[in-house]
Amino acid sequence: MAPLKAFFILSVGLLLAHQTFARNDAPCQPSDWNKGYNTFVQHHIPSGTPNSLNQTEWKNFIQTKTGCSRPTQSFLSPKDLDKVREVCSSKGGKTHKENLCISRQSFTFVTVRSEPGTCGIKSIREENKHLILACEVLGNDCLPVHFEGNPKNLKPNGTAVFSLAPPKRV
Ligand SMILES: *[C@@H]1O[C@H](CO)[C@@H](O)[C@H](O)[C@H]1NC(C)=O
Ligand SMILES: *[C@@H]1O[C@H](CO)[C@@H](O)[C@H](O)[C@H]1NC(C)=O
Secondary structure (H helix, E strand, O other), rough: OOOOHHHHHHHHHHHHHHHHHOOOOOOEOOOOOOOOHHHHHHHHHHOOOOOOHHHHHHHHOOOOOOHOOOEEEEHHHHHHHHHHHHOOOOOEEHHHHHHHEEEEEEEEEEEEEEEEOOOOOOEEEEEEEEEEEEEEEEEEEEEEEOOOOOOOOOOOOOOOOOOOOOOOOO
């Protein structure tokens, strides 16, 4: 086999393996997970979230809107949608690690823990933290596709900037 052809086959193989098994190693890489942003919005910034921390209202909400198969769910306020989208840009975010960005500002959101299956509420907490979101390019925009959670309450590193790795595909 000609060396060039072998190299080409190897490269394609590595590219496919990378896309299939690994998380992108920098934010804002092209993605073929087209539904990622819509899923993020449905899971983490849906319309109609209760305005209080009332347990009955939150149980009804997750039962009818988001389901309770995920035992921990965090909900941002729909009025913050534009600012949440900006976390995936230099305006609102900084590069964190892998394909994750961390927000420059902190956000208030509600984290609901529930019993899988029954939706029985274990806790409802209001949190105020910097967001850590996975960001990928869908169409022409770099958009959030995953809410990572920030249990250690990390803040953007003063030295970090919003930097993009060179795209892997040409
Ligand atoms: C919680 O909401 C339910 C349904 O809207 C209401 O009946 C109940 O009084 C509320 N509980 C509290 C503590 O406000
Ligand atoms: C901030 O980033 C610098 C350079 O990457 C690193 O050496 C330092 O440990 C980071 N600090 C924190 C608090 O993450």
